[in-house]
Structures are given as C-alpha cells and as structure tokens.
Amino acid sequence: MTTLSPVAPAPRQTIVWQRAVLTGVGLALLVLLYTQLQRIAGFVTYDLVSLTRGSHLASAVEFFIFEVPKVLLLLTGVVFVVGVMRSFFTPERARQLLAGKREASGNVLAALFGIATPFCSCSAVPLFIGFVTAGVPLGVTFSFLISAPMVNEVALVLLFGLFGWKVAGLYLATGLGIAIIAGWIIGRLKLERHVEPWVWQIQSGSAAADVSKTWTDRLTDGRAAVREIVGKVWLYVVLGIAVGAGIHGYVPTNFMASFMGRDVWWAVPLAVLLGVPMYSNAAGIIPIVQALLGKGAALGTVLAFMMAVIALSLPEMIILRKVLRPVLIATFIGVVATGILVVGYLFNAVM
Amino acid sequence: MNKIEVLGPGCSRCKETFRVVRHVVEQAGLQVEVVKDESIERMMALGLMATPGVVIDGKVVVSGRIPKADEVRRLLGIA
Numbered sequence: 001m002t003t004l005s006p007v008a009p010a011p012r013q014t015i016v017w018q019r020a021v022l023t024g025v026g027l028a029l030l031v032l033l034y035t036q037l038q039r040i041a042g043f044v045t046y047d048l049v050s051l052t053r054g055s056h057l058a059s060a061v062e063f064f065i066f067e068v069p070k071v072l073l074l075l076t077g078v079v080f081v082v083g084v085m086r087s088f089f090t091p092e093r094a095r096q097l098l099a100g101k102r103e104a105s106g107n108v109l110a111a112l113f114g115i116a117t118p119f120c121s122c123s124a125v126p127l128f129i130g131f132v133t134a135g136v137p138l139g140v141t142f143s144f145l146i147s148a149p150m151v152n153e154v155a156l157v158l159l160f161g162l163f164g165w166k167v168a169g170l171y172l173a174t175g176l177g178i179a180i181i182a183g184w185i186i187g188r189l190k191l192e193r194h195v196e197p198w199v200w201q202i203q204s205g206s207a208a209a210d211v212s213k214t215w216t217d218r219l220t221d222g223r224a225a226v227r228e229i230v231g232k233v234w235l236y237v238v239l240g241i242a243v244g245a246g247i248h249g250y251v252p253t254n255f256m257a258s259f260m261g262r263d264v265w266w267a268v269p270l271a272v273l274l275g276v277p278m279y280s281n282a283a284g285i286i287p288i289v290q291a292l293l294g295k296g297a298a299l300g301t302v303l304a305f306m307m308a309v310i311a312l313s314l315p316e317m318i319i320l321r322k323v324l325r326p327v328l329i330a331t332f333i334g335v336v337a338t339g340i341l342v343v344g345y346l347f348n349a350v351m
Numbered sequence: 352m353n354k355i356e357v358l359g360p361g362c363s364r365c366k367e368t369f370r371v372v373r374h375v376v377e378q379a380g381l382q383v384e385v386v387k388d389e390s391i392e393r394m395m396a397l398g399l400m401a402t403p404g405v406v407i408d409g410k411v412v413v414s415g416r417i418p419k420a421d422e423v424r425r426l427l428g429i430a
Contacts, residue, residue, distance in 0.1 A: 090414070091400035118415050122362030123402045125391060130400035202395045224416065319360070322391075 016216055023219065027077075034073050041066035064245035071161040071237055075154065076230055082153045083225025087218040089116045091127055094144065099135040103187045106140040111179035114147030121149065121316045128323055129199055138195070139187020146336055147179030150311035154233060155282035162244070162290055170347065171303060178307075178339035185335050194328035233282075240286060247294040267301045268344035272337055275308025285309050300347030307340045352408060352427070354384045359402035361389045368403040368417050375423045 041062050045051055051058035094113040098106060119127070124145065131141040151172060160168035213221075285306050292302050317329055324332070357372055359365025369387045376385050397406060401415025405423070412426050 092398065092414075095400065118401065120362070120364065120402075120415075122360055122364065123400065123415065125360060126394045126402060127400045129391060129395055130398065133395070202392065221416075224419070228417075 019216070019219070030073055030077065034070065037066055037070050037073075060245045064241060067162070067241045067244070068238055071158060071241065072230070072234060074161050075157045075233070075237065076226055078153055078157045079229045080222040080226050083222035084218045086116060086118045086225070087213055087221040089113065089118070091117055091119075091123075091130065095131055095134050095136060098131070098140055098144075101136070101140060103137055103139055103184060106137060107143040107180045107183045107187070110136075110140045110143035110183065111147040111176050114144040114179060115151045115176070117144075117148065119148040121313070121319065124316060124319050125322055128320070129202055132195065132199065133202055137187055138192055139183045139185070141183075142186045142332065143179050143183025146182055146311065147176060149313075149316070150179060150307060151175040152282045152310060154229065155286060155306070155310065158237070158240075158282065158286040162241075162286070163293070167299065167303075171307075174303075174343045174346075175307065175311075178311075178336060178343065182332075182335040182339050186331060189331065191328050191331060194325040194331075196323050196325060199323050240288075240290060244290045244294065247291055264301075267298065268304050268341055268348065271301050271305035271344065272308045272340050275305045275340075276312045276333065276337060277314050278309045282306075282310050298348045300344040300349070303347055304340050304344030307343065308337065311340070312336055352381075352383050354386065354408060355427075356393070356404075356406040357385070357387045358394050358397070358399055358404040358406060359387075359389065360391070362402070364417055365389075365403040368405065368413075371418060371420055372405060372423055375420050375427065375429075379424070379427070379429050381427070381429070 044065050045058055045062040046053060049061065051061060094110075094117050098110055098113070101109060128141060128145065131144070132138060156168055156172060159171050289302050289306050292305075293299065312333055317333070320329060320332075355372060355376065357365065357369040359368065365387070369385075373385050376383055394400075394402070394404065397404070397409075397411055399406075399411055399414055403413070403417060404411055404415070405413035405418060405426070407426065413422075418426075
C-alpha cells in the first residue's frame with residue numbers, strides 16, 4: 001500500500017512515547033499488586049469479612065481471593081508477552097527456515113517454532129500444504145502441527161499459577177518431547193503416499209509477508225492477544241478456581257486416589273482414551289485437572305488426560321482429513337497418544 | 352483499488368474478519384468488491400499459511416489475525 005496514515009509525524013511520535021510510558025507505569029502497578037496479593041487476600045478474609053482463622057470457609061475464601069487475581073494477572077502478562085513475541089514469528093518465516101532441513105534437527109526446530117508461532121486449528125490445512133509443498137519434510141511438518149496446540153501458553157500459566165513451576169516445566173518439556181519424537185517417527189515411517197495426491201499438485205506461492213511491523217504494531221498485537229485470549233478464557237478461570245477453592249476448603253484429600261491414583265495401572269490409558277475425542281481449550285480443562293489432582297489423582301494420569309484433550313481433537317482431525325488419508329491420520333493419533341501414555345506412566349513412576 | 356479478498360477456510364475468525372472489512376467498506380461508501388474466498392488454492396497461490404487473511408488487489412496485508420476496523424481503514428487509506 002502506498003497510502004499511509006495522514007497523521008503528521010510529530011504528534012504520532014508523542015503518542016508512541018505516551019503509550020510506552022503508560023504501558024511501563026501499568027506494568028509496574030501490576031507487579032506491585034501481584035507481590036501484595038497474599039496480604040490483600042488475608043486482609044479481606046480475616047479483617048474485612050472477619051472469618052474465623054482455620055475454618056473451612058475461611059480457607060476456601062482466602063484461596064479464591066488470592067488465586068483469581070493472581071492467575072488473571074499472570075495470564076494477562078504472559079499472553080501479552082507471548083503476543084508481542086509472536087509478532088516476530090510467522091508461519092512464512094518458519095517455513096523458510098524449515099524448508100530442506102534434515103530430520104532430527106528439523107524436528108526440534110519445528111517443535112520450538114510450533115510454540116512461538118501463532119496458530120489456530122482452522123489454519124492447519126493451508127499451513128500443512130504450505131509446508132510440505134515448500135520442501136519441509138513430512139515428519140518435520142508434523143512436529144510443528146503437534147507442538148502448536150499441545151504446548152499452550154494458557155495451560156502453561158495456569159499450571160504454573162496453580163501447581164508451581166515444576167509441573168509447568170514438566171508439561172513444557174514433555175510436550176516438546178512428544179512433538180519432536182512423534183514427528184520424527186512419522187518421518188521415519190515414510191508415509192508421504194498417504195497424503196492426498198492433489199496436495200502435491202498445488203503451486204505454492206512465495207512467502208506472503210504481512211507488512212513489516214513497528215514496535216507500536218507489536219505492542220498492539222500484544223494487547224489484541226490479551227483481548228482475544230483473556231477475554232475468552234477468564235470466566236473458565238474464575239469458575240475453575242471457585243471449584244478449586246471449594247475442594248481446597250472442604251473435600252478430603254485422597255478421594256480420587258483409589259481410582260486415579262498411581263497404583264492403578266489402567267488409569268493412564270483410560271485417561272488418554274477419554275481425552276482424545278474430547279475437545280476443549282486449555283482454560284476449560286485445567287479446572288478439571290485441578291479438581292482431580294486435589295482429590296488425590298496421580299499427576300501423570302491427570303497430565304496425560306489434559307494433553308490428550310488439547311493436543312488431539314476430533315474437529316482438527318476432520319479438517320486434516322482433507323489433506324491426509326485415514327492411514328496417516330490414524331498413525332498421527334496413534335503415535336501422539338502413545339507418547340502421551342508414556343509421559344503419564346513416567347510421571348506416575350517418578351513423582 | 353478494485354478488489355478486497357478475505358481468505359479462510361470458513362472458521363468463525365474468518366467470518367468475523369469478513370464482517371469487519373465489509374462494515375468498513377460500506378460505512379465509507381467505497382465502490383470496491385469485497386469477496387470471501389474459502390478455497391485452499393487461492394491461499395496457496397498467495398502463499399498465505401495463517402488464516403484469516405486480508406488481500407487488497409492481490410497483495411496480502413493481514414494474515415493470521417482479525418484486524419480491527421481502524422486498521423482496515425488505514426490499510427484502505429481512508430483513516
């Protein structure tokens with residue numbers, strides 16, 4: 001486009017500075033608020049509402065008042081940062097870097113790009129065709145397609161906020177691991193003939209670049225991501241924490257241990273089997289995760305369930321059926337589900 | 352300017368993008384064709400891999416996100 005905004009350069013510059021300063025002040029206030037949350041929650045629970053220290057109700061209320069703003073603040077911060085970061089990564093750039101890459105190193109790179117690149121499952125088909133027709137190996141393409149939904153920033157924040165950095169880190173590492181290894185296996189199986197033949201006929205155009213971005217645009221991207229993602233999931237988060245608060249205060253622990261505990265060998269496969277056809281976003285599933293864990297279900301079983309729900313979904317398979325033959329879809333599901341199964345057993349064994 | 356295309360496989364984000372673009376064009380009273388194209392071939396011909404995409408006279412100006420009305424106005428040179 002040759003026509004640009006008619007705004008004169010001088011006032012525009014001032015606006016940029018004002019915005020930068022406002023963003024900085026806003027961030028500082030949020031950090032301050034975050035550090036004081038425990039104190040505020042205590043103050044509201046015991047001084048303002050005057051609940052008795054140590055009672056079930058007080059414990060539930062304090063948990064809720066502390067966790068809701070904490071998780072929402074974290075979520076807003078992380079989604080903003082991820083939104084800005086993603087303005088540097090586009091599928092076009094990922095394709096350029098991955099085209100002609102050898103397997104193994106290509107799988108690792110693709111899985112990392114899968115996290116960093118904005119992706120929605122409705123883009124799966126154009127992305128798949130764009131990748132394979134540009135010479136990205138099939139297995140490498142799958143590493144990208146697996147890690148993009150599996151390693152999800154909302155899930156990461158919620159796991160970090162509710163269960164701590166160890167669980168969040170395990171989720172990140174194993175999610176990446178599954179994407180890398182499953183993609184590599186699919187590549188080794190040489191399934192190219194199970195891609196619908198018309199895909200290979202498509203002439204893929206050269207990289208369509210979104211117009212080059214300024215920092216103002218990137219910050220706008222970050223804010224847009226916050227509006228879109230936080231705007232969509234906040235209610236799930238609040239409801240989930242409310243359920244969690246109830247459990248925290250009232251339900252005896254070890255309630256779930258008898259059928260989802262680590263000693264029940266069939267719990268992991270059952271969790272995966274239940275999770276694969278289910279379709280939900282990470283925000284919708286983590287309240288369930290929290291409820292299950294709170295009642296004594298084993299971590300591996302619960303993580304396996306969560307991964308199966310968010311990484312493999314029926315709608316995405318139906319979309320991918322346009323470009324993949326059933327054998328390849330079945331292999332895709334089989335390999336990823338096996339990876340999730342292994343992760344489930346692994347955690348139940350070591351944690 | 353002759354033609355604005357909104358590309359996407361028909362998901363809700365693509366429909367929302369089409370709505371935003373059409374609204375801006377109608378509001379400004381522009382005489383320009385706005386079409387919604389759901390074909391993979393068109394996306395691939397333009398090298399578009401993230402939907403929704405907005406294409407003005409054959410040039411991709413937005414990809415993989417829903418643009419805001421202000422941005423569309425700016426892209427159309429009517430801000």
